[in-house]
Amino acid sequence: MANVSSAPRTYGNWRKPLSTGLGKLGLLGTIALLMLCVVIVLTQQVAGLFAAMLVAMVGGLVLLGLILKDKHDLSAAQRIGPRVGYRIAARTRGRLYRSGPIGRAGWGTYQLPGLLAATRLIEAKDSYDRPFAIVCWPRLGHYAVVISCEPDGAGQVDQEQVDNWVAGWSAWLTSLGHEDGLVGASVTVETTPDTGYRLGAEVRHNTTADAPAVARQMLAEVVDTYPRGAAQVKAWITLTFSAQTRSGRRVDADEMVLELGTRLPNLTQGLASSGAGSARPTTAQELCEVIRTAYDPVAATLIDEAKAMGQRTKLRWSDVGPAAHQVFWDKYRHDAAWSVSWAMTVAPRGEVYETVLQPLLAPHKAIDRKRVTILYKVLDPGLAARIVEADIRSSSFRVNSTDRPSARLQNDQQAAEKTAQEEARGAGLVDFGLVVTATVTDPAALPDAVAAVDRLGSQSRILLRPVYGSQDSAFVTALPLGIVPESHLMVPDTIRGAL
Template sequence: MAAAADPAGHAPRTYGNWRRPTSPGLLGLGTVGTMILLGGLIVVVLVVMLADLITALLVAAALGVVLLSIAVRDKHGMNAVDKGTARVGWWRQRTAGEHLYRSGPLGRTPWGTHQLPGLAAASRLTEHHDSYGRPFALVYVPATTSYTVVIGTEPDGAALVDEEQVDAWVSDWGLWLANLGDEPGIIAASVTVETAPDTGTRLRREVTTHLDPDAPEFARRLLAETVRDYPAGSSTVRAYVALTFTAARGGGKRRKPAEFARELGARLPALTAELQATGAGPAHPVDALELCEIVRVAYDPAAATAIDEAHATGEVPPLTWSDVGPSAHETSWDAYRHDSGLSVTWAMTGAPRGNVQSSILARLLAPHRDIARKRVTLLYRPIDAASAAAIVEADLRAAQFRQTATDKPTARDVLATRAAALTAQEEAAGAGLVNFGMLVTATVMDTGREMDARAAVENLAATARLRLRPVYGSQDSAFAAALPLGLVLPRHVSLPSEVRDRL
């Protein structure tokens, strides 16, 4: 069998050159580790001068243990300090009983509602209208003083689409991300792709409302059989884009929801129109009721059938923001039990190495038979043009320092320097800079299927050339961050990310 050749001779387009910024340091240590090393050596010298050699050797041994705990990392880039901090935080959480949550009239909360737990507990929801008259939900998170708007999309996928069209979509998506850095006040963005089993309610409603009463008996039986059997094994795919803005003005004054909504309402039509050019399909702002349903079904997957049935009969589910949380949840070291579901969330610790094609995430985003509900969330933090230049130049200097710190640099150090130089050139030519990450949440209805779901996600991660690690000790927070709520995790941690990156 002969393979058909491309008459134009076009090779498949590939993408890559993403890298994690590094900080300069000696012996593989970052800036903070190098400072600890130099400070420790000074202390050792002082101990030798003021005490004896045995004491100095003990101090040097203690310093060596500290440096090893910082320098030695596993395949996920975690050192002993990171793992120890997670263990201590988990122990404090269990000691305080914060891993358990009971809400509702019989719960342990004094207000008697099903409020969202954890990072989203203090969030508030309001609804406004944009300049086109479309309603949109606005989520305010007091802990980070930020507002989040959610955009619903209906992507058609890349099936039966020309390669040139896919390349154009990817190019427009990169341009859309780059333009986010110029949006006033934006601090983060996320894209959530959720796959879930189809309840069949929408199909049944569509057939029953359009069925001709004079149709032949054979056609009526065929449609009835289709409505009965087709939903078994079928899935629905939904995608949401969440944009998070700071509530503070340039001068530092916080804006009220109504004031910020007036400003955002004028910008929202342009954002949705530009998003449609990326292959996302028709984009529309998500209103308050739809967002309540999204969050409610995430915490209680069994509620999806009742909500679909209500819409099928023309009813509006009476959901408010104070009723979308779970009635009970229990967080364990590596899993999260909530109402009718059990979820496990992984975080990306390594992007695909080398160059990849545009379909690299296709299997990870597709429905899987061993996972009842799967949620893949890409997290973005746009960087403004003023800060991007300083970041890429600092990263280039750090890569060059690591390469020249030894007479025989490794191949990875050489390639890292080339990648950093290429990134600096692209940024100087006008390209945008974005920090990104990924969270993958797998939810099962039967606890006996947990191991199957874990194995499925690990296999899918391998096909996407991703390095995923379960979010140990913080499964509840990671679950909430994977929802389209605009929770910016680096702003919720005690130690700033700038300090952690320099260890």
């Protein structure tokens, strides 16, 4: 029989939707330019030529701040905003947080800070009688459920099976577009050092009293030496739903708990063909342990030791926050650890393989704990069709508005047309982002961790930028809690894209 070989699959065509405008200006920037021209003409007629030139100079500087962008595609106005917010927080001492019995809070608990201060944790049971945790934002009406996964890994797996996993994951993401009320989804992969208590408990549980002395000695040596340098990889998928129905009515907490309990079995079963491995809902106690160890990595050893001794941890949502934290411009100190968070500003250019993020997801010896979170905003089919059509009109307008369009504008037009064709054939449309958090317990190791993440981002062909001035918010966003960032922005994302 003849050998049949196929070329490896590649993936790409990621792009940012363009806003209709002149040159590098978006819709609002173009409107501002036209209004500036009108103001200049009126000023000349009323106050003279000198005053008109002064208005033109000031307005031109403002528009120049919207046009000039750095390698992260951020304008000068977008870079000034975080600095102003950081200065205000520094003057109002908003960068400092103290909790617990001697903290400034009146209730004496270790409440979560920042964006998580108003959250509540609910535990219920789904249709399969499995307990699952629900993180609730009462003000926004958001309810997030967390699914624990055990990815199979691509080692010793045929390429055909890997392609099937990618196709299964794509189908599962597309199906989320038909879920009523879904406002966000995220995938979190965390690499942590293994404490060794789990291995020791497993060996002690399976060792019999009449085992040979040589075997017991060998297993004891394995328990003592294997955890050194070993890493543990955990993964979670978080889905966030809104209590606002399509008719405009807001569902109460009891109705949302009942509805999520009926949906969860189908959502976990759909992950079977995506390579996520055994997918099950995360309980409230497990989620409390995840958040507690994220803020205080030292607590991970105590929790694993208690589990190895057969004891159960009894953490409450009001006690999993840090005892103290301090936010700096480029780093974040919380309890006995230091963290730095990055956000992806440019997705991989061109075509990539399915292993493009493998260097970033793998454990690294210079980083004690590393958390990589991919944020998804799955669009429903009706909205996706309108977006791709508007994107085609915007890209065509930019190409036709100049006599010599650049190669990048022409490539954007071709990519927009290809995206529209794929959407018309039934493919889903997803907005996505990526947040990376590196945590160390020794502040002297922080520069090495920062350099390591920068190298890993380059190897994964993505451009990462530290979240300057908002390190605490970025740290929370990377946790598997289902935060929808655009719901917490002071300036709506639609206005940002139209500038």
